[in-house]
Amino acid sequence: MKLYDYKLAPNPQRVRMFMVEKGISIETIQVDLMKTEQFSDAFKKINPLCEVPTLQLDSGNCIAQVNAICRYLEELFPENPLYGRNPEERALVESQNHWVHINGGLAVGEAFRNSSHNFKNRAVSGPHDYAQIPELAERGLLRIDNLFADLDAHFANSQFMVGDYFSMADITAYTTINFASWAKKTVPKNHSHLQRWHDQVASRPSSKA
Amino acid sequence: MKLYDYKLAPNPQRVRMFMVEKGISIETIQVDLMKTEQFSDAFKKINPLCEVPTLQLDSGNCIAQVNAICRYLEELFPENPLYGRNPEERALVESQNHWVHINGGLAVGEAFRNSSHNFKNRAVSGPHDYAQIPELAERGLLRIDNLFADLDAHFANSQFMVGDYFSMADITAYTTINFASWAKKTVPKNHSHLQRWHDQVASRPSSKA
Numbered sequence: 001m002k003l004y005d006y007k008l009a010p011n012p013q014r015v016r017m018f019m020v021e022k023g024i025s026i027e028t029i030q031v032d033l034m035k036t037e038q039f040s041d042a043f044k045k046i047n048p049l050c051e052v053p054t055l056q057l058d059s060g061n062c063i064a065q066v067n068a069i070c071r072y073l074e075e076l077f078p079e080n081p082l083y084g085r086n087p088e089e090r091a092l093v094e095s096q097n098h099w100v101h102i103n104g105g106l107a108v109g110e111a112f113r114n115s116s117h118n119f120k121n122r123a124v125s126g127p128h129d130y131a132q133i134p135e136l137a138e139r140g141l142l143r144i145d146n147l148f149a150d151l152d153a154h155f156a157n158s159q160f161m162v163g164d165y166f167s168m169a170d171i172t173a174y175t176t177i178n179f180a181s182w183a184k185k186t187v188p189k190n191h192s193h194l195q196r197w198h199d200q201v202a203s204r205p206s207s208k209a
Numbered sequence: 210m211k212l213y214d215y216k217l218a219p220n221p222q223r224v225r226m227f228m229v230e231k232g233i234s235i236e237t238i239q240v241d242l243m244k245t246e247q248f249s250d251a252f253k254k255i256n257p258l259c260e261v262p263t264l265q266l267d268s269g270n271c272i273a274q275v276n277a278i279c280r281y282l283e284e285l286f287p288e289n290p291l292y293g294r295n296p297e298e299r300a301l302v303e304s305q306n307h308w309v310h311i312n313g314g315l316a317v318g319e320a321f322r323n324s325s326h327n328f329k330n331r332a333v334s335g336p337h338d339y340a341q342i343p344e345l346a347e348r349g350l351l352r353i354d355n356l357f358a359d360l361d362a363h364f365a366n367s368q369f370m371v372g373d374y375f376s377m378a379d380i381t382a383y384t385t386i387n388f389a390s391w392a393k394k395t396v397p398k399n400h401s402h403l404q405r406w407h408d409q410v411a412s413r414p415s416s417k418a
Contacts, residue, residue: 057297059297061297063300063301063304064304064308065304065308067303067307068300068303068304069300071300071303072296072297072299075296076296087284088266088272088281090280090281090284091280091281092270092272094274094276094277094280095272095273095274095277098274098276098277099273099274102315103335106311106315123348126312128355130352131348133342133344133345135342135344135345136342136344136345139332139339139340139342142339143337143339146337
């Protein structure tokens, strides 16, 4: 297998953290998004959506999207599960992971991609060009404020995203919080529960992946 | 178990189609979104995100989000799997299902919620209010056009979202195409492959769910 990756981007980092937590090592190829290598004809054959991460299987088939890749690896390497240890826990991990991606990762993306000079006409990832909307960048910042507050309230009563079980949902939340710094947003000083959880995840070796 | 549902909304319909395909029947309670019942104190205790569908388990615990609910039901009722029959197929279903939700369901939501009078200050679902952005409604319509074209190209070479296997990704895509009509967008006349697939899914009894 080969993992198409880009060291600086938040979504591939979710896969890299997942692999370190699982103890999985896969040949990795860097696709330099700053040089727009994802739009090359060669990469379009690997993933027509022009996105990393992409996992190329030994069959030649390619799997796009973070959760598709990580769930596939979880099946191949079931030890130390990160998507839950029983049906109810798996449902809670899926629910929290999806929630934080939609209300976190996409919100930061809105704030960042609709304001950065580097993303002119590239306000949405993927093969299609879309003009930036400055008002949407502003709304993204409001959504990040609400995300921080909602997570702080959650971590006041819960060690991790799902009880005392470290899961894929924590990986998604952690990379999202770090991604927020791209939109110049960091954990507010009065959000001590969120900061406690962030420090806890940052102390894991996988956080450096 | 109890399923909190709203007959007219696109996300709960994904769960209802899934249940009909699987032959699952669960007690269902309507939460009237037009009467904003999702913001009642009673429902906030069930799902603080104020969203349907929500599945309440016999333990009292609640599961929010379509895929968390449907994956949980798939584990309880493994016959006639809709999330794939082997690891690679499961990865492809997850990938396609996620892609069409992000680039389809959310795009239609952008177009609809940022323009409809009924959604003033409610441009994003969930507990927080956000003002509408008319430009985002316009961009949502462009994204729907691209979605239709991308799906038409896909179905030129594939019976379903993942080869000849009907899956959750088809359910998500089908409800998304129907949801697009809320933003006054229907399958363009020249997209015969997409129309062929839509007719095929519409002929399944589950499409009436």
